[in-house]
Amino acid sequence: QKEVEQNSGPLSVPEGAIASLNCTYSDRGSQSFFWYRQYSGKSPELIMFIYSNGDKEDGRFTAQLNKASQYVSLLIRDSQPSDSATYLCAVRDSDYKLSFGAGTTVTVRA
Amino acid sequence: KAGVTQTPRYLIKTRGQQVTLSCSPISGHRSVSWYQQTPGQGLQFLFEYFSETQRNKGNFPGRFSGRQFSNSRSEMNVSTLELGDSALYLCASSAGATGGSSPLHFGNGTRLTVT
Secondary structure, X not given: OOOEXXXXXXXXXXXXXXXXXXXXXXXXXXOEEEEEEEOOOOOOEEEEEEOOOEEEEEOOEEEEEEOOOOEEEEEEOOOOHHHOEEXXXXXXXXXXXXXXOXXXXXXXXX | OXXXXXXXXXXXXXOOOOEEEEEEOOOOOOEEEEEEEEOOOEEEEEEEEEOOEEEEEOOOOOOEEEEEOOOOOEEEEEOOOOHHHOEEEEEEXXXXXXXXXXXXXXXXXXXXXXX
């Protein structure tokens, strides 16, 4: 069974701080990694994707990938109350299935 | 571009009945995936279709089936409904021909309640 694990949270951070979200995966052959944000009662929306080792930045978001450690993370800088949501890590495994972690709920305190 | 469209938004069915959910992908997207989301299990992969062929399948019983039409629209069918099938069913489309790297774009989902 190929697994995607996320830190369970919830994660509470003050406004303006950095929120750090972690995700590990079991299939070493996984190639593509995605972060989605899901507001309560809404469907997931894509924030970022990363395919290569290293960092990828998009505005206040940075995704980090370390394939050797089978680890992908998401940093949210200058967190805003509007960032309060559940963040889902998704991994496309070697069978091309896209599996999701259980999600980490982030609350940004004003 | 219009997003992924799912119909209906809400459904209430009785145990033992069957249900069909519909999904229209983003124009030009040829891959459609279906997921079940429940509070306890999170997002669980059902199946993926590309060019009318099922490319991948999750670990759901045979009561769950799907198909894709030549215009890339997809339907999902659940037969002999059980109480545990109550969930949000999400459809997502992607452009990917190989399925490897294209991100999924989700519809608003169909909320199914089985009584």
